[in-house]
Amino acid sequence: MRQSHLFTKTRKEVPSDETSKNATLLLRAGYIHKEFSGVYAYLPLGLRVINKIIEIIREEMNNIEGQEISLTALQEKSTWDATDRWDDSKVDVWFKTALKNGTELGLAITHEEPITKMMSQYVRSFRDLPKYVYQFQTKFRNETRAKSGIMRTREFIMKDLYSFCKTKEEQDHYYKKAQDAYIKVFKRLGLGDITYLTFASGGIFSKYSHEFQTICENGEDEIYVHHKKKIAINKEVLTDEVLKDLDVKREDLSIEKASEVGNIFSLGTRFSEALNLSYTDENGEKQLAWMGSYGLGPARIMGVIVESFADDKGLVWPEAVAPFSLHLITIAKDKENDSYKKAEEIYKKLTDAGVEVLFDDREESAGAKFADSDLLGIPMRVVVSDKSIALGGVEIKERKSDKSEIISVEELLKTYKPNCE
Amino acid sequence: MRQSHLFTKTRKEVPSDETSKNATLLLRAGYIHKEFSGVYAYLPLGLRVINKIIEIIREEMNNIEGQEISLTALQEKSTWDATDRWDDSKVDVWFKTALKNGTELGLAITHEEPITKMMSQYVRSFRDLPKYVYQFQTKFRNETRAKSGIMRTREFIMKDLYSFCKTKEEQDHYYKKAQDAYIKVFKRLGLGDITYLTFASGGIFSKYSHEFQTICENGEDEIYVHHKKKIAINKEVLTDEVLKDLDVKREDLSIEKASEVGNIFSLGTRFSEALNLSYTDENGEKQLAWMGSYGLGPARIMGVIVESFADDKGLVWPEAVAPFSLHLITIAKDKENDSYKKAEEIYKKLTDAGVEVLFDDREESAGAKFADSDLLGIPMRVVVSDKSIALGGVEIKERKSDKSEIISVEELLKTYKPNCE
Numbered sequence: 001m002r003q004s005h006l007f008t009k010t011r012k013e014v015p016s017d018e019t020s021k022n023a024t025l026l027l028r029a030g031y032i033h034k035e036f037s038g039v040y041a042y043l044p045l046g047l048r049v050i051n052k053i054i055e056i057i058r059e060e061m062n063n064i065e066g067q068e069i070s071l072t073a074l075q076e077k078s079t080w081d082a083t084d085r086w087d088d089s090k091v092d093v094w095f096k097t098a099l100k101n102g103t104e105l106g107l108a109i110t111h112e113e114p115i116t117k118m119m120s121q122y123v124r125s126f127r128d129l130p131k132y133v134y135q136f137q138t139k140f141r142n143e144t145r146a147k148s149g150i151m152r153t154r155e156f157i158m159k160d161l162y163s164f165c166k167t168k169e170e171q172d173h174y175y176k177k178a179q180d181a182y183i184k185v186f187k188r189l190g191l192g193d194i195t196y197l198t199f200a201s202g203g204i205f206s207k208y209s210h211e212f213q214t215i216c217e218n219g220e221d222e223i224y225v226h227h228k229k230k231i232a233i234n235k236e237v238l239t240d241e242v243l244k245d246l247d248v249k250r251e252d253l254s255i256e257k258a259s260e261v262g263n264i265f266s267l268g269t270r271f272s273e274a275l276n277l278s279y280t281d282e283n284g285e286k287q288l289a290w291m292g293s294y295g296l297g298p299a300r301i302m303g304v305i306v307e308s309f310a311d312d313k314g315l316v317w318p319e320a321v322a323p324f325s326l327h328l329i330t331i332a333k334d335k336e337n338d339s340y341k342k343a344e345e346i347y348k349k350l351t352d353a354g355v356e357v358l359f360d361d362r363e364e365s366a367g368a369k370f371a372d373s374d375l376l377g378i379p380m381r382v383v384v385s386d387k388s389i390a391l392g393g394v395e396i397k398e399r400k401s402d403k404s405e406i407i408s409v410e411e412l413l414k415t416y417k418p419n420c421e
Numbered sequence: 422m423r424q425s426h427l428f429t430k431t432r433k434e435v436p437s438d439e440t441s442k443n444a445t446l447l448l449r450a451g452y453i454h455k456e457f458s459g460v461y462a463y464l465p466l467g468l469r470v471i472n473k474i475i476e477i478i479r480e481e482m483n484n485i486e487g488q489e490i491s492l493t494a495l496q497e498k499s500t501w502d503a504t505d506r507w508d509d510s511k512v513d514v515w516f517k518t519a520l521k522n523g524t525e526l527g528l529a530i531t532h533e534e535p536i537t538k539m540m541s542q543y544v545r546s547f548r549d550l551p552k553y554v555y556q557f558q559t560k561f562r563n564e565t566r567a568k569s570g571i572m573r574t575r576e577f578i579m580k581d582l583y584s585f586c587k588t589k590e591e592q593d594h595y596y597k598k599a600q601d602a603y604i605k606v607f608k609r610l611g612l613g614d615i616t617y618l619t620f621a622s623g624g625i626f627s628k629y630s631h632e633f634q635t636i637c638e639n640g641e642d643e644i645y646v647h648h649k650k651k652i653a654i655n656k657e658v659l660t661d662e663v664l665k666d667l668d669v670k671r672e673d674l675s676i677e678k679a680s681e682v683g684n685i686f687s688l689g690t691r692f693s694e695a696l697n698l699s700y701t702d703e704n705g706e707k708q709l710a711w712m713g714s715y716g717l718g719p720a721r722i723m724g725v726i727v728e729s730f731a732d733d734k735g736l737v738w739p740e741a742v743a744p745f746s747l748h749l750i751t752i753a754k755d756k757e758n759d760s761y762k763k764a765e766e767i768y769k770k771l772t773d774a775g776v777e778v779l780f781d782d783r784e785e786s787a788g789a790k791f792a793d794s795d796l797l798g799i800p801m802r803v804v805v806s807d808k809s810i811a812l813g814g815v816e817i818k819e820r821k822s823d824k825s826e827i828i829s830v831e832e833l834l835k836t837y838k839p840n841c842e
Contacts, residue, residue, distance in 0.1 A: 030543075131428040
């Protein structure tokens with residue numbers, strides 16, 4: 001994409017009520033737009049990042065037999081009365097609205113109830129289970145405070161996967177599979193090294209649930225990390241019994257600030273009982289389905305990536321989620337200049353080869369272009385100038401490094417293999 | 422995908438309040454789920470169709486320099502007060518809700534206001550225009566009656582493109598370009614032959630707006646079609662003056678029932694004036710931007726496709742939007758049977774080659790499988806049986822044809838080139 005074509009621009013000012021590091025940088029770089037407190041829109045660069053995160057999650061959910069659907073935001077009271085989660089005194093983040101005839105509606109805060117109800121139309125016999133269903137769908141939550149930028153908002157896309165199994169054993173087996181899939185997701189997102197499988201409180205159906213926590217200076221949580229075992233324990237469950245369960249010693253744990261980027265939970269038969277999701281087993285007897293839920297917030301992940309990797313010059317994207325692989329910059333302002341023409345030629349060759357390139361073809365000073373490039377955070381900067389050409393090619397510099405080097409155009413083209421978009 | 426893996430099933434019964442042909446068939450085939458009247462969820466097969474429609478539209482919007490973003494559903498009153506479209510007495514399809522502190526919010530019915538406000542942060546000079554921005558985003562509309570299945574719902578994804586130009590001339594030029602892009606979209610969707618560019622009433626900024634109307638037995642509209650010129654006139658503007666404008670004679674028009682599948686509209690400076698979207702021109706003078714809006718509803722299109730092509734046996738999808746290209750069916754129930762093994766082998770070869778295949782590997786009777794195949798509406802059915810193998814290969818039958826023929830497995834593999842998904 002040509003930067004001159006992009007409607008967004010970098011800017012110095014952000015809305016005065018913006019206090020989070022992630023939203024401040026993303027607003028300055030033109031990745032997002034603030035509609036009002038806790039509600040953000042995604043602009044072209046931001047949407048590219050979110051979509052890359054979504055695509056990585058989608059692939060891993062498909063790899064564990066997930067079937068993708070899309071449920072609705074508008075919800076009827078009756079669906080939620082079954083589990084007693086409708087009343088504002090029970091769940092305090094509902095946005096409620098109403099039909100013209102006065103019928104009360106809610107905007108989905110999550111989807112356990114509607115998906116259980118929907119599945120009950122399709123599950124009859126033991127032959128129909130297990131099944132795994134997921135979606136990327138907008139959740140609405142009426143948060144009282146919304147001060148964490150895109151990490152805790154009133155409207156956000158969430159990936160929620162639900163498992164429907166015949167027995168506790170089948171559910172436990174899938175739970176482990178989902179856990180492994182989550183580890184893969186964070187690895188692919190570039191967060192593998194700093195994200196910990198964290199033991200948290202379970203419920204009546206399992207001793208533990210699990211959070212995925214990413215070490216992060218501005219994180220809201222504190223976790224106890226066992227670096228060697230690559231696990232962590234949530235403060236709320238740090239007891240001698242748990243230490244024994246996990247075979248770790250208290251002195252080997254270090255306390256770290258972290259942000260939750262995902263969670264997985266065994267739901268047991270709580271929802272299947274309330275919403276009548278049952279099947280007939282091999283002996284002709286009626287049994288309740290066992291369920292699990294597995295959440296991931298793409299925007300939350302994007303926020304954590306910003307918080308974890310950004311430096312004082314701006315954003316720093318891991319390759320897998322960067323809006324573009326290369327930031328190609330021409331220093332020449334005159335389109336007839338040889339180095340400008342060379343940049344155009346490189347842009348054409350790279351994009352023809354399927355490489356994702358943002359081409360800064362604007363009539364700006366070199367200094368302004370370099371500052372914008374640092375703020376935008378694309379992993380590799382490629383500068384074409386009279387000087388670089390005289391030295392034998394283009395000047396490349398990784399965003400996270402201070403060192404640049406000259407390589408030939410042929411080497412550049414050879415290094416960047418086509419991306420499959 | 423293996424049909425045994427799919428959680429949905431075909432069924433005979435639909436909710437008693439469902440009266441539309443499109444939703445009745447889509448519910449019976451397991452493409453959608455009815456949350457309540459006018460609110461539908463998309464299940465795996467339905468989501469595949471919607472996503473194919475979206476991808477075709479996205480490509481054509483990118484081809485006319487559209488930049489994709491994603492705005493928010495939650496909206497503040499102040500944004501809409503500017504154009505006097507907040508009050509329920511002015512716009513009667515709002516769903517309203519509120520923050521915990523009592524601040525009133527609305528769920529976006531459309532996005533002219535928020536996008537104009539957002540763009541005003543990025544447009545300063547004539548150098549910043551023209552720009553074209555679009556999204557696929559959920560709209561909420563509090564419809565009193567919702568009886569048209571997925572064609573008129575209370576919650577739906579809409580593609581809305583907005584153009585921001587310097588002058589009326591620039592806007593008119595882009596309007597024509599968008600019009601051509603829409604014609605391409607409908608052609609690619611398989612609706613080209615029955616969709617008409619329809620002249621409708623404009624407003625203070627242009628004489629006409631345009632609808633795209635698809636001829637459809639159960640359509641809500643009546644249009645006057647000039648078959649030779651491939652245009653139509655909306656009843657509301659059928660005057661002698663318009664006939665003269667379009668150089669057509671009243672006697673050459675035939676009245677047809679149709680459904681609106683898209684519309685394009687010149688907004689002039691109505692929104693840029695109200696929300697202060699201006700730029701400094703070449704002479705240093707402040708000017709208002711000229712705008713246009715261009716809507717398309719993927720679910721509405723999906724509904725019209727169902728209404729237009731379905732027959733008494735079930736759905737009939739055009740190739741471009743079908744959830745799968747091939748419906749491969751094995752008649753043998755015994756996995757050790759040679760023809761079952763042959764079907765497995767064909768399934769593997771086709772999917773490895775990137776062909777989208779739904780493989781009916783269930784233990785059902787041939788009759789049940791054929792009836793389901795007709796209901797699901799995948800363009801080509803491929804049956805593998807002992808008989809087909811004895812005759813030299815597989816039996817293929819187009820969904821819209823009654824004739825079947827035997828072709829060799831090699832020919833089948835050669836015919837279906839890999840799809841790029």
